Amino acid sequence: xxxxxQHPSRVICKSGTSVKIECRSLDFQATTMxxxxxxxxxxxxxxxxxxxxxxxxxxxxxEKDKFLINHxxxxxxxxxxxxxxxxxxxxxxxxxxxRGQEGGKLFFGSGxxxxxx
Amino acid sequence: xxxxNQSPQSMFIQEGEDVSMNCTSSSIFNTWLWYKQDPGEGPVxxxxxxxxxxxxxxxxxxxxxxxxxxxxxxxxxASIPSDVGIYFCAGQLGGNEKLTxxxxxxxxxxx
Numbered sequence: 001x002x003x004x005x006q007h008p009s010r011v012i013c014k015s016g017t018s019v020k021i022e023c024r025s026l027d028f029q030a031t032t033m034x035x036x037x038x039x040x041x042x043x044x045x046x047x048x049x050x051x052x053x054x055x056x057x058x059x060x061x062x063e064k065d066k067f068l069i070n071h072x073x074x075x076x077x078x079x080x081x082x083x084x085x086x087x088x089x090x091x092x093x094x095x096x097x098x099r100g101q102e103g104g105k106l107f108f109g110s111g112x113x114x115x116x117x
Numbered sequence: 118x119x120x121x122n123q124s125p126q127s128m129f130i131q132e133g134e135d136v137s138m139n140c141t142s143s144s145i146f147n148t149w150l151w152y153k154q155d156p157g158e159g160p161v162x163x164x165x166x167x168x169x170x171x172x173x174x175x176x177x178x179x180x181x182x183x184x185x186x187x188x189x190x191x192x193x194x195a196s197i198p199s200d201v202g203i204y205f206c207a208g209q210l211g212g213n214e215k216l217t218x219x220x221x222x223x224x225x226x227x228x
Contacts, residue, residue, distance in 0.1 A: 006159070034215065043120060043205065044160070044218045093159045105150065106207075106216055108159035 003027055004096050006109025013084055014117055021079045021112045023094030029074035030096035034106065035067070038091040050077045074099065084116045121206055121219035129225045136193040138204060138222045145186035146208030150216065151178075154203045163204075164191070193224075201226050 003026040013019050023033055031052050036044040048058045048069050056069035066088075068080040077096075081088055091113050095106040121142045130136060140149070148167055152160035164175050166182035166189060173180055177194045189206055206219040 004159075041223075043220050046215055049215060091157075095159070105162060105165055107162065108152075111157065111159045113157065 002098060002105075002107045004094065004107045004109040006094050006112055008112060009110060010113045010115075012115045012117065015085050016083055019081045019084055019114060021081075021092055021094070021114075023077045023079070023096070023109050025075045025096045025098075025107075028096075029099040030077075031074065031099045032097045033071060033077040034095045034097075035069060035077075035079050036093045036095065038093060038111075040091075044093065047079075081114065084114070086116045089114055089116045121208055121217055123204075123206055123219040123222050125222060126220070127223040127225065129227055130196055132196060132198060132226050134196055136196055136200070136224060137190065138192075139188060139190045140206030140208075140219045141188045142208055142217075143187070146210055146217075147186070148209040149180070149182050149189040150207040150209070151180050151189070151191050152205045152207060154205060154221075156202075160205055196224075196226060198226055200224060 005024045005026050007022045011019055033050045035047045037047050038044050046059050047062045048056045050056045050069045050071040052071045052074050058064045071077040091111050093111040095108040121140050123140050150165050151163045153163055154160040164173050164180040169182055169186050170184050171182040179192045181190045204222045207216040209216050
């Protein structure tokens with residue numbers, strides 16, 4: 001149980017294009033999903049917290065107009081990197097908390113490697 | 118954002134050896150979690166700790182929630198090749214709050 005599916009696993013795009021990453025909880029409902037960014041050999045840095053049916057909460061320094069988050073249902077959250085540039089190239093990982101189990105456990109997707117040319 | 122300090126940053130061990138790593142914070146947490154990440158993958162939850170002083174095992178892995186609430190420890194006994202990866206600790210203050218991740222410990226097994 002508690003499987004989080006993230007798609008795509010890898011994407012290469014041209015500078016200036018937008019990229020959408022999907023995060024789905026397959027066998028549970030997730031009231032809260034989190035989006036992280038990870039640079040090579042570094043830890044996970046939280047970008048934003050996404051709650052179903054409400055606006056995402058962004059961490060300091062993360063541009064909300066650049067990284068659009070939509071949490072339309074209890075099983076799906078999307079991250080759209082708008083007008084991507086090479087400096088946006090990174091490993092993006094989503095995670096989800098099981099609804100009704102707010103005991104801290106987060107389950108992670110397999111990540112999306114974004115490369116902007 | 119805030120990060121937890123993990124030690125050591127990297128470890129090079131031989132198969133069969135035991136491994137110890139720790140995670141320290143300047144502030145207290147009420148939940149400690151340990152994750153393992155393989156290259157190109159998302160982190161996988163290993164152990165969750167909810168009470169100061171708690172000692173929890175998951176197979177060859179044992180983790181402890183420090184009594185001060187500012188640290189946690191992870192031990193791996195009799196390491197095997199599939200233990201290779203990066204281990205992250207994570208702390209959480211409240212049940213609905215975000216996780217703060219450690220800086221990671223990279224484990225390598227020398228042939």
